[in-house]
Amino acid sequence: MTSTAALAGWDRPLLLIGCGNMAGAILARWLETGLSPNLVHVVDPARPALANGITVDTALPDSIAPGTFVLIGIKPQHFGGVGADLNARLGANCTVLSIMAGLPLDLVRKSLPNAGRLVRLMPNLPVRTGEGVVLTVAEAPGDEMVNRLLAPLGLVESLASEADFDLGTALSGCGPAYVYRFIDALTVAASRLGLEEAQAARLALQTVAGAASAVSHSIQSPAAMADAVASPGGMTRLGMDVLDADERLVQLLTDTLRAARDRGAELAAATLSA
Incomplete structure (x- = not known):
């Protein structure tokens, strides 16, 4: 907000x-x-x-x-x-x-x-x-x-601790780039499946912007909001099943944050030794 x-x-x-x-x-x-x-x-x-x-x-x-x-x-x-x-x-x-x-x-x-x-x-x-x-x-x-x-x-x-700085930076400092990449990936996926690219880009951008605004004004957690709009057997649920299978999305983002966090530590060490 x-x-x-x-x-x-x-x-x-x-x-x-x-x-x-x-x-x-x-x-x-x-x-x-x-x-x-x-x-x-x-x-x-x-x-x-x-x-x-x-x-x-x-x-x-x-x-x-x-x-x-x-x-x-x-x-x-x-x-x-x-x-x-x-x-x-x-x-x-x-x-x-x-x-x-x-x-x-x-x-x-x-x-x-x-x-x-x-x-x-x-x-x-x-x-x-x-x-x-x-x-x-x-x-x-x-x-x-x-x-x-x-x-x-x-x-x-x-x-709570300066030791958390690299991980916090990986999440909030690097995070906007990952959100931009997600918007771009939605655009590419939709265009590959048949939508005109510029139209897919507009739809992807507004979808993410609107969803972020809605969750920031809601008392529900993002997980609860996702489940609330995913009816059993419906389109949303079938797509979420792909994201949720074997925690593939969570695992991808865990790997992403770990890589950014560890690089932050490496850069800090290089700065201190310079």
């Missing part, structure tokens, strides 16, 4: 270090929900074109005001060249939010001992429309201001 949380009254300065696809999507959503551009300072060598009122520089400012929220959105391999300079500039009680894949909290903390609160995030791209997922893990229990800042992005889920 789309988050309706708003940032119209937000008054803390925000510093974004890197403003690529993900950080840019987050910023766009924040601005859309009322964040004042005058509170935002972006540091990015590419100097992205952003909303009027946002300060955009290619280098870190000389100092960072106390209480600033700092979102680090650079590639993890570039953090080594930024960490010391950033740490030297952090004012008191600055909250640092990291969306750098593969960098655990203890490594970021080692580079930023002057940071106040430190939170690791893994958002997915639907945060742009307030329909995303943001996984979080922090050094200490939840902070009201962090929760308020993240709420407009969609579902915010705190993980």
Whole structure:
């Protein structure tokens, strides 16, 4: 479901270090929900074109005001060249939010001992429309201001352990790509069986969008909703029997998530050893 949380009254300065696809999507959503551009300072060598009122520089400012929220959105391999300079500039009680894949909290903390609160995030791209997922893990229990800042992005889920980060990322971070692939597979299957391809694509896309919307507004579980529309001996039930045979769909997705999770761990290990 789309988050309706708003940032119209937000008054803390925000510093974004890197403003690529993900950080840019987050910023766009924040601005859309009322964040004042005058509170935002972006540091990015590419100097992205952003909303009027946002300060955009290619280098870190000389100092960072106390209480600033700092979102680090650079590639993890570039953090080594930024960490010391950033740490030297952090004012008191600055909250640092990291969306750098593969960098655990203890490594970021080692580079930023002057940071106040430190939170690791893994958002997915639907945060742009307030329909995303943001996984979080922090050094200490939840902070009201962090929760308020993240709420407009969609579902915010705190993980019990940082060890769950790779699996959580495989599900919600990689998951949109798997849903896109499923929509494409429905299209290909229907066109191979005789529907015109463009028509099959429209039907597949709206079917998945409508089903996702319906289940997000229902008190029933997805499994219960599937069974509710699958009459014994009917078309839906016969198709579901194919998916359910020997748990073939569950097994396929288990293998998919395992592969993504394990690759995440490999990439993290490579980043840490670099």
